[in-house]
Amino acid sequence: SLFLLAVLLALVSWQATAYDPSPLQDFCVADMKSPVRVNGFPCKDPMAVNPEDFFNPAMLDQPRDTKNSKVGSNVTNINVINFPGLNTLGISLARIDYGPLGVNTPHIHPRATELLTVLEGTLYLGFVTSNPNRLFSRVVKKGDVFVFPKAMIHFQMNLAHDKPAAALSSLSSQNPGVISIANAVFGSNPPISDDVLATAFQVEKKLIDWLQSQFWENNHY
Numbered sequence: 001s002l003f004l005l006a007v008l009l010a011l012v013s014w015q016a017t018a019y020d021p022s023p024l025q026d027f028c029v030a031d032m033k034s035p036v037r038v039n040g041f042p043c044k045d046p047m048a049v050n051p052e053d054f055f056n057p058a059m060l061d062q063p064r065d066t067k068n069s070k071v072g073s074n075v076t077n078i079n080v081i082n083f084p085g086l087n088t089l090g091i092s093l094a095r096i097d098y099g100p101l102g103v104n105t106p107h108i109h110p111r112a113t114e115l116l117t118v119l120e121g122t123l124y125l126g127f128v129t130s131n132p133n134r135l136f137s138r139v140v141k142k143g144d145v146f147v148f149p150k151a152m153i154h155f156q157m158n159l160a161h162d163k164p165a166a167a168l169s170s171l172s173s174q175n176p177g178v179i180s181i182a183n184a185v186f187g188s189n190p191p192i193s194d195d196v197l198a199t200a201f202q203v204e205k206k207l208i209d210w211l212q213s214q215f216w217e218n219n220h221y
Contacts, residue, residue: 020090020111020173029053030084040174041080041087054085063166064097072102072158075220080174092174094220098123098158098165104219105180106155112176114148114169116156121165127154153181178220187216 021028021040029049030041044053056078064074079092086092092112096104098121106128116125118140126137127148139159140146148154150172158165185192186208194208201208 020175021088022090023088027054027085028088030080030087032084041084043087044084056083056085058083058093058095060093060095060168063164064095066097066099066102066164069099069102069219070215070217071105071219072099073097073104073156073219075104077220079171079176086174089174090172092171092176094169094171096156096167096169098156098167100158100161100163102158102165104156105182106153107178107180108151108153109148109171109173109176109178110151112171112173113150114154114171114176116146116148116167116169118142118144119166119168121163122159123156123165123167124159125154125156127152180216180218180220183216183218186211186214 025043025046027046027049028043031044032041034042036042058076058078060076060078064076066072066074074097076095076097077092078086078094080086083092096116098104120142122139122141124137124139125146126135128135129152138146156167185197191212194205194212197208197212198205
């Protein structure tokens with residue numbers, strides 16, 4: 001019937017637009033030991049769930065070390081991997097610490113929009129749209145809030161030469177993922193062909209080879 005067809009089309013549309021699994025019960029604490037493979041994590045037996053499953057002693061009020069980072073920043077992620085109670089709830093957190101002039105380098109979260117709140121310091125930040133690439137940037141201070149739309153390349157930099165800065169990010173996925181642009185382009189394993197990158201960046205291959213020989217570290221812990 002037409003009614004049944006309409007219902008089926010609505011279900012297909014819902015499944016096509018969904019990102020994190022939508023909860024069909026009060027909670028679905030992730031069972032990290034289950035051999036079952038799903039898009040997300042299977043649920044722990046509800047009768048085995050306890051208050052500790054909804055608690056994480058993250059100590060996000062404590063500054064993190066940035067001195068050992070080549071880019072001067074340190075990202076502490078609180079997502080379903082280290083907090084199983086977030087499973088299916090479509091939310092996660094990250095604390096970002098910046099040393100003097102520290103940078104959270106250009107990156108994307110393929111599965112999440114990010115809402116950043118400045119906890120301390122002054123940051124220069126922004127994001128770049130899809131083609132044609134328009135930059136939206138500004139300087140933000142303690143207490144300010146800025147949003148990075150899902151999957152847009154974005155960055156932050158501490159403008160102070162002598163003081164650290166910090167921010168707290170809320171992300172609209174239990175597991176937002178991160179792709180650091182420089183790391184992905186020049187530090188992939190195996191590496192992207194230097195012929196491809198030389199053409200893409202319009203430079204000589206020896207410069208690409210040098211860039212690929214560098215150590216591209218991960219500041220997202």
